[in-house]
Amino acid sequence: MDLDVNYVRSQFPVFATSRNTEAFFENAGGSYACRQTITALTDFYINTKVQPYAQYPASALGGQAMDHSRRRWADALGVDFSEVQFGPSTSINTYVLANAVKATLKPGDEVVVTNQDHEANTGALRRAATEAGATIREWRIDPETGLLDPSDLADLVGDNTKVVSFPHCSNIVGQENDVKALTAIAHAVGARVIVDGVSYAPHGFPDVADLGPDVYLFSLYKTYSVHQGLMVVRRGLLDELPNQGHFFNEGLLTKRLTPAGPDHAQEAAAGGVLDYVEDLAVHHGVAGASLRDSVAAVGHLWQEAEDRLAQPLLAWLADHPEVRLIGPSRQSGPLHRAPTVAFLPLNQSASELATKLVGLGVQISSGNFYAYRVLEGLGIDPEQGVVRASLVHYTSADDVALLLASLDQALA
Numbered sequence: 001m002d003l004d005v006n007y008v009r010s011q012f013p014v015f016a017t018s019r020n021t022e023a024f025f026e027n028a029g030g031s032y033a034c035r036q037t038i039t040a041l042t043d044f045y046i047n048t049k050v051q052p053y054a055q056y057p058a059s060a061l062g063g064q065a066m067d068h069s070r071r072r073w074a075d076a077l078g079v080d081f082s083e084v085q086f087g088p089s090t091s092i093n094t095y096v097l098a099n100a101v102k103a104t105l106k107p108g109d110e111v112v113v114t115n116q117d118h119e120a121n122t123g124a125l126r127r128a129a130t131e132a133g134a135t136i137r138e139w140r141i142d143p144e145t146g147l148l149d150p151s152d153l154a155d156l157v158g159d160n161t162k163v164v165s166f167p168h169c170s171n172i173v174g175q176e177n178d179v180k181a182l183t184a185i186a187h188a189v190g191a192r193v194i195v196d197g198v199s200y201a202p203h204g205f206p207d208v209a210d211l212g213p214d215v216y217l218f219s220l221y222k223t224y225s226v227h228q229g230l231m232v233v234r235r236g237l238l239d240e241l242p243n244q245g246h247f248f249n250e251g252l253l254t255k256r257l258t259p260a261g262p263d264h265a266q267e268a269a270a271g272g273v274l275d276y277v278e279d280l281a282v283h284h285g286v287a288g289a290s291l292r293d294s295v296a297a298v299g300h301l302w303q304e305a306e307d308r309l310a311q312p313l314l315a316w317l318a319d320h321p322e323v324r325l326i327g328p329s330r331q332s333g334p335l336h337r338a339p340t341v342a343f344l345p346l347n348q349s350a351s352e353l354a355t356k357l358v359g360l361g362v363q364i365s366s367g368n369f370y371a372y373r374v375l376e377g378l379g380i381d382p383e384q385g386v387v388r389a390s391l392v393h394y395t396s397a398d399d400v401a402l403l404l405a406s407l408d409q410a411l412a
């Protein structure tokens with residue numbers, strides 16, 4: 001069964017407002033929230049908005065809701081409860097993580113980073129490695145395609161490699177990297193692996209256990225949920241990293257890498273989106289024996305729907321003489337070509353084109369999207385940037401038709 005987009009859209013309250021008529025293409029910036037997220041957040045604020053984990057009922061219930069949310073995410077991602085960390089954003093999660101990793105590095109050690117990353121997944125780590133006296137080795141994208149070649153990683157790693165960090169999918173190039181195979185290359189030399197899943201997770205929640213990295217991060221506010229960053233740190237590494245929180249919480253694994261302290265309501269509501277996923281699984285007759293199975297089945301539905309939606313757009317942009325499409329022009333092979341479609345207009349600035357598109361009713365934007373190094377690597381001025389149309393599973397075929405018609409007019 002194909003994804004029932006009408007059912008999907010009925011689960012997003014925004015589509016019951018006048019904004020239902022907007023063609024929204026800034027999903028990679030931040031997605032709409034599903035009903036289940038909003039209900040969980042509202043419930044917490046009405047019924048349990050007190051300091052959690054104390055003995056009195058409202059507090060105890062609040063703490064239970066927070067634990068429930070963490071447990072649901074652990075089940076969905078195939079990891080343990082204590083391995084799921086919530087922080088205010090992925091940027092702060094990587095910042096704290098990098099500071100913890102820094103203490104484990106020494107001169108002579110090597111850290112592999114890419115220039116395909118959003119700055120959040122590379123800047124803090126590069127700084128921490130430099131301060132520790134370690135050597136940074138950069139795994140670079142192909143300047144034409146923007147893709148990372150796995151054989152280059154195999155050449156870069158060696159006995160001194162301690163950490164390898166790369167994106168599951170770039171927020172500009174849109175092509176999924178083979179996390180499982182790349183993790184195996186890094187693990188073979190004993191390196192730890194950090195994966196930025198922010199641009200991948202909106203298109204299917206990952207099976208972190210199966211993929212195998214030591215750290216996997218994504219931003220819940222881009223996955224139909226609350227404004228939090230979720231970071232999985234597997235036990236092997238979590239036990240090794242020095243505590244970044246209060247000294248007396250050293251033994252509490254869910255506090256060691258999140259010194260900011262929790263946003264109780266958002267943490268409790270973070271799991272609401274998994275109820276949405278289960279509702280989708282039931283509606284489409286693909287519910288599995290476990291939450292993890294249902295997450296996988298729904299991920300397939302999302303990706304099939306996205307491929308169908310994005311294909312005409314990718315083909316149109318690839319053929320247009322006044323446009324440079326970034327990333328692959330079609331889905332091929334088992335890895336997902338995420339419908340995060342960035343392109344450079346050749347006859348006007350990215351900002352001019354985006355402004356025209358907005359005038360034609362398309363909600364879209366331009367810039368470097370903090371993927372500064374990616375644009376540099378592609379030979380594009382990061383200060384000028386590109387236009388990015390990012391679709392997700394709730395995007396409608398009508399939205400895409402309006403985008404294509406508007407592009408036709410704005411590029412003429």
Ligand SMILES: Cc1ncc(COP(=O)(O)O)c(C=O)c1O
Pocket residue numbers: 028029088089090091092118120121167169170171196197198199218219228229
């Ligand atoms: C690929 C990627 N990584 C990391 C981030 C940073 O996430 P956050 O906004 O939660 O700090 C973003 C944000 O846009 C992103 O697109």
